[in-house]
Amino acid sequence: MIYADNAATTKMSDAAVQTLTDLLKDTYGNPSSLYEFGQKAKEVLEQARRDVAEAIGAQPNEIIFTSGGSEADNQAILSAAKMGALKGKKHIISTAFEHHAVLHTLRKLEKEGYEVTYLDVHSNGLVTASQVADAIREDTCLVTIMYANNEIGTIQPIREIGEVCKAKNVTFHTDAVQAVGHIPVNVVDDNIDMLSASGHKFHGPKGVGFLYVKKGIKVFNLIEGGAQERNRRAGTENVPGIAAMATALKESVANLDSYKAKLTPIRDKIIKGIGEIPHSALNGDAVSRVPSNINYCFEGIEGESLLLLLDDKGIAASSGSACTSGSLDPSHVLLAIGRIHDVAHGSLRLSLGEDITDEDADYIIKSVREVVEYLRGFSPVWRDLVAGKKEFIL
Amino acid sequence: MALYSEKVMDHFRNPRNVGVLEDANGIGEVGNAKCGDIMKMYLKIEDDIVKDVKFETFGCGSAIASSSMATELIKGKPVSEARQLTNKAVAEALDGLPDYKMHCSVLAQEAIESALKDYESRQEKK
Ligand SMILES: Cc1ncc(COP(=O)(O)O)c(C=O)c1O
Numbered sequence: 001m002i003y004a005d006n007a008a009t010t011k012m013s014d015a016a017v018q019t020l021t022d023l024l025k026d027t028y029g030n031p032s033s034l035y036e037f038g039q040k041a042k043e044v045l046e047q048a049r050r051d052v053a054e055a056i057g058a059q060p061n062e063i064i065f066t067s068g069g070s071e072a073d074n075q076a077i078l079s080a081a082k083m084g085a086l087k088g089k090k091h092i093i094s095t096a097f098e099h100h101a102v103l104h105t106l107r108k109l110e111k112e113g114y115e116v117t118y119l120d121v122h123s124n125g126l127v128t129a130s131q132v133a134d135a136i137r138e139d140t141c142l143v144t145i146m147y148a149n150n151e152i153g154t155i156q157p158i159r160e161i162g163e164v165c166k167a168k169n170v171t172f173h174t175d176a177v178q179a180v181g182h183i184p185v186n187v188v189d190d191n192i193d194m195l196s197a198s199g200h201k202f203h204g205p206k207g208v209g210f211l212y213v214k215k216g217i218k219v220f221n222l223i224e225g226g227a228q229e230r231n232r233r234a235g236t237e238n239v240p241g242i243a244a245m246a247t248a249l250k251e252s253v254a255n256l257d258s259y260k261a262k263l264t265p266i267r268d269k270i271i272k273g274i275g276e277i278p279h280s281a282l283n284g285d286a287v288s289r290v291p292s293n294i295n296y297c298f299e300g301i302e303g304e305s306l307l308l309l310l311d312d313k314g315i316a317a318s319s320g321s322a323c324t325s326g327s328l329d330p331s332h333v334l335l336a337i338g339r340i341h342d343v344a345h346g347s348l349r350l351s352l353g354e355d356i357t358d359e360d361a362d363y364i365i366k367s368v369r370e371v372v373e374y375l376r377g378f379s380p381v382w383r384d385l386v387a388g389k390k391e392f393i394l
Numbered sequence: 395m396a397l398y399s400e401k402v403m404d405h406f407r408n409p410r411n412v413g414v415l416e417d418a419n420g421i422g423e424v425g426n427a428k429c430g431d432i433m434k435m436y437l438k439i440e441d442d443i444v445k446d447v448k449f450e451t452f453g454c455g456s457a458i459a460s461s462s463m464a465t466e467l468i469k470g471k472p473v474s475e476a477r478q479l480t481n482k483a484v485a486e487a488l489d490g491l492p493d494y495k496m497h498c499s500v501l502a503q504e505a506i507e508s509a510l511k512d513y514e515s516r517q518e519k520k
């Protein structure tokens with residue numbers, strides 16, 4: 001199988017598995033216990049905190065371990081909103097193509113009387129710092145904009161956005177779940193106040209993540225209970241999971257240059273090869289995108305069928321098609337960049353892993369071409385397009 | 395467990411009666427407003443019998459399998475029987491569909507209904 005769905009989740013690295021299993025077996029003490037065995041677990045936990053902090057240019061006491069990216073997003077946004085309300089500020093700025101962990105949290109806040117401005121995303125999948133500057137008001141308490149988009153891989157100008165927020169004294173959170181471990185991220189250089197990340201997107205385990213909170217920014221805990229994480233996240237810490245995440249992150253960050261050097265040409269080769277399919281279009285900017293992401297729309301076909309046939313050919317990928325969503329709505333990300341429903345329906349996301357080879361790339365290109373051609377062969381929509389009864393969009 | 399039954403996957407991978415009938419005398423095209431999928435049925439009816447049937451589908455795996463199965467269920471059958479084909483029968487013949495994919499079989503039923511209606515209106519005009 002060619003696993004090309006690394007944006008959904010990644011395989012754990014050998015080193016991370018080793019850390020996890022060793023600790024599960026031998027370091028099961030509770031870090032809150034005072035005896036030596038508990039303190040051993042505490043030491044592992046604090047080393048992981050130092051490692052995670054270092055990987056993003058933060059201080060150890062600025063890291064809160066969570067159950068993943070979703071929890072980190074929820075905690076960051078709800079905290080900033082609550083802080084804002086205390087000062088009479090109930091306006092939030094975000095974008096239309098955030099992950100649901102952000103969007104659904106914002107929707108909840110809207111129901112509670114907050115006002116949210118969703119910035120339009122340009123057709124290349126980017127927002128600009130000046131859009132943010134224009135949207136900031138006296139009562140803006142938070143700007144939350146993702147670092148890299150999970151579907152189309154576009155990298156936002158986070159540093160510039162952070163600068164704008166800093167100058168206007170507005171808290172800036174970024175969902176960096178698809179960025180951390182994939183591209184260089186430095187919370188200080190990038191002017192970030194809060195950042196969410198998730199272990200399973202960079203070869204760590206699932207169900208573990210972290211929230212970076214800059215010193216001086218207040219957060220509230222979502223989960224009440226013990227005094228873990230300096231009173232900001234109750235619950236006995238998942239020490240093996242957290243340490244395995246730190247191991248994976250250290251590795252990923254150490255290999256960022258080789259990761260980029262290896263994946264970029266393969267990504268671009270696939271983009272070019274698939275781009276030769278008539279009436280197809282790349283989603284998202286070709287340059288400002290993570291090295292692993294390829295996302296295409298094909299006119300006249302539907303994405304779930306495409307995925308099932310690629311699966312038969314041993315390729316695991318994903319789609320923003322309505323038919324794969326359960327809700328029967330096409331991807332809000334593709335709609336946000338201006339793809340109409342019919343076209344968003346025929347989308348394909350490939351997210352590559354480090355183990356991809358040049359031959360895999362050739363095979364992917366060939367397979368996608370075959371499958372698209374096959375499905376178009378009995379698509380009534382394609383027939384109408386070819387017959388000129390409908391206008392091509394792509 | 396796989397998303398779909400073996401039957402669904404079989405009809406999806408090897409759809410029966412796929413394509414266009416040049417001499418069709420009943421053609422129906424329907425779309426699902428919700429997911430945006432489109433299905434087209436071509437019927438060739440002679441002596442009140444569905445002599446031949448073909449389909450084209452722009453849609454998910456379950457929509458393609460449903461259209462394929464529906465064509466099999468009505469091919470060679472009297473029009474009166476074809477008219478009574480329900481989406482439930484299609485789904486059952488496929489060994490079931492996930493709940494949120496039942497509407498795909500509705501599309502197959504509606505495409506056949508629409509093609510039969512077209513056939514009838516053509517007959518009236520004669
Ligand atoms: C951009 C983004 N944010 C948040 C999440 C949620 O992370 P988790 O699965 O760790 O809760 C994901 C992963 O699906 C993601 O891609």
Ligand code: FES
Binds near residue numbers: 324454455497
């Ligand atoms: S027809 Fe769209 S989900 Fe099946």
